[in-house]
Amino acid sequence: MPHTRSLSAVLACALAAGCGSSSSDGSNDGATSDGATNDGATSETAPADSTAADQGADLGADTPSANDAGAPGTSATVGPCRIFPPDSPWNRYVSGDPLSAHGADYLAAMNTSTKLHPDWGDWSTNHYGIPWQMGTGAPQVAFSWQASWGNTDSDPDPCATSQYCYPIPTNAKIEGGPSAAPGDDRHLLLLDTAGAPNDCTLYEVYQAQNFSSPPWLAANGAIFHLGSTTLRADGLTSADAAGLPILPGLVRYDEVAAGEVQHAIRFTMNTTSSYFIHPATHAASSHGLYAPPMGLRLRMKVGTDVAAASSAGKVIFAAMKKYGVILADNGSDWYFGGDSDDRWAPLMDALVADFGRLHGSDFEVVETGTPIAQP
Numbered sequence: 001m002p003h004t005r006s007l008s009a010v011l012a013c014a015l016a017a018g019c020g021s022s023s024s025d026g027s028n029d030g031a032t033s034d035g036a037t038n039d040g041a042t043s044e045t046a047p048a049d050s051t052a053a054d055q056g057a058d059l060g061a062d063t064p065s066a067n068d069a070g071a072p073g074t075s076a077t078v079g080p081c082r083i084f085p086p087d088s089p090w091n092r093y094v095s096g097d098p099l100s101a102h103g104a105d106y107l108a109a110m111n112t113s114t115k116l117h118p119d120w121g122d123w124s125t126n127h128y129g130i131p132w133q134m135g136t137g138a139p140q141v142a143f144s145w146q147a148s149w150g151n152t153d154s155d156p157d158p159c160a161t162s163q164y165c166y167p168i169p170t171n172a173k174i175e176g177g178p179s180a181a182p183g184d185d186r187h188l189l190l191l192d193t194a195g196a197p198n199d200c201t202l203y204e205v206y207q208a209q210n211f212s213s214p215p216w217l218a219a220n221g222a223i224f225h226l227g228s229t230t231l232r233a234d235g236l237t238s239a240d241a242a243g244l245p246i247l248p249g250l251v252r253y254d255e256v257a258a259g260e261v262q263h264a265i266r267f268t269m270n271t272t273s274s275y276f277i278h279p280a281t282h283a284a285s286s287h288g289l290y291a292p293p294m295g296l297r298l299r300m301k302v303g304t305d306v307a308a309a310s311s312a313g314k315v316i317f318a319a320m321k322k323y324g325v326i327l328a329d330n331g332s333d334w335y336f337g338g339d340s341d342d343r344w345a346p347l348m349d350a351l352v353a354d355f356g357r358l359h360g361s362d363f364e365v366v367e368t369g370t371p372i373a374q375p
Contacts, residue, residue: 071096073323076248076255076262079134080193081200081226083248083263088229089279090248090263094299094324094366103365105290109271111333112360118316118352119268119331120251120338122345127177129340132189132247133169140165143205144215153236155223161214166203166221167192170211175340178210187239188218189247199227204239204246232281235375240266241329242294243281249328251338256312261319264297268331275371283374284330292327297368299324304362306354312347313354324366334360 071093072086084090100106120129142162145154159165168190174180175187188208192201207219222238224245232243240246249266273291276283280295300320309317325336336355338344344351 074262077197078191078247078252080196081134081191082197084226085229088248089297089326089368091323093322094264094297094368095302095322097297097299097366097368100365100367102290106292106296106365107360107363109287109291110269110360112363114333114360116334116336116355116358116360116362117332118251118338118348118355119335120340120344121348122342123173123177123340124342125345127175127180127340129338129344130175130187130189130246130250131173131340132191132250133172134191134193135169136167136192136194138167138169138190140167141170141211142215143221144217145220146207146217147219149237150218150220153222153238154220157223164221166190166205166223168203168205168216170216173340174208174210182209183207186218187246189239191247195227199225201225202245202247206239231279234276234281234372237282237284241272241282241284242276242327244279244295244326244328246328246337249326249337251316251336253339253341253343256315257343259315261316262323263319264323265316265319265325266328266337267325268329268333268335268337269327270330270333272327272330273371274374276374277369277371279326280328289371293371294327294329295369296327297324297366298327298363299366300358301362301364304358306358308357309354310347310350313351316351317354317358320363325363 073091073093075086075091076083122128123131140157140159142159143164143166145151145164154164156163157165168188172188172190176184180186186207186209188205190203192203195201202224203221204224205218205221209217220237222232232238237243238245246266248263251261251265255261269292271287271291272283272285273289273293274283274286275289275293277293277295280293283294285291300317302321304317306314306317
């Protein structure tokens with residue numbers, strides 16, 4: 001087996017600007033890929049050939065240009081799967097987009113004096129962040145939707161016993177762990193690698209309960225075909241309130257270790273609008289037009305000083321300037337989503353400090369579409 005290094009070693013080298021890339025043992029990016037036996041365990045090695053140190057001394061560098069306005073990005077990848085085409089809203093550059101004419105109105109309702117917070121961490125001790133699993137070949141399991149909107153808003157995948165049968169291993173990790181309260185978010189995410197690289201499928205479930213026997217109880221579920229940029233129908237939710245997929249917007253350990261986050265990042269706000277902006281398809285509040293709508297796109301201001309940030313923080317903040325952030329769910333103000341991975345543990349104190357030096361006022365709203373009233 002080739003020699004490997006942990007992320008803490010990689011980023012320590014990056015801080016010293018004195019080491020190169022490492023080899024990998026071929027582990028999948030962020031999760032195992034063993035089909036029905038998939039338990040969501042993460043790789044313990046840093047990705048090969050692209051470390052934080054490889055990206056140059058200034059990991060927070062960003063050079064916005066008018067030519068970047070609406071430009072397709074480079075599709076983020078997870079394991080063997082491309083996460084949507086380059087022109088997907090998740091992957092496009094917004095560093096050159098014009099500002100929204102109503103940006104000041106939205107920001108006035110967004111508690112911009114609030115510090116930013118990285119809403120993720122380790123799995124084994126704190127179950128903090130959103131876990132996900134990757135694989136293919138697991139048997140379909142029937143789901144029974146417990147929410148009033150479950151049958152109308154969930155995507156079918158029929159089997160002999162139900163219209164809603166998703167190929168998710170029954171030992172898959174659920175957000176918050178087995179002891180999470182039944183009414184917590186309890187997100188359940190599976191990236192099915194069949195069809196890789198360009199046509200993988202993402203299954204996401206909201207409020208999945210601990211599995212005991214079929215049917216698996218949950219609030220609702222959504223299926224995203226990653227070879228297409230087609231949005232859900234207007235008015236439909238998903239495992240996120242906005243009707244968006246969750247995995248494409250998570251800050252993942254492996255991409256930070258590789259030195260670049262190549263997509264927009266999801267975040268939450270306590271007060272949101274009864275309107276949404278595409279790519280969101282659903283609103284989850286009764287507040288007025290100029291409360292922030294689901295799907296609202298912001299970017300970190302280019303002049304925001306991140307020089308004091310850790311190497312990991314600089315990688316994340318560079319993405320916030322280039323790809324921006326997307327309002328995806330109700331929750332604490334200025335909380336940004338990431339995956340649950342034990343390898344985050346040695347980095348989180350620094351990341352919490354990095355985020356805490358910045359505030360909502362360090363963002364500006366870009367023009368990305370017309371607000372649509374929730375049907």
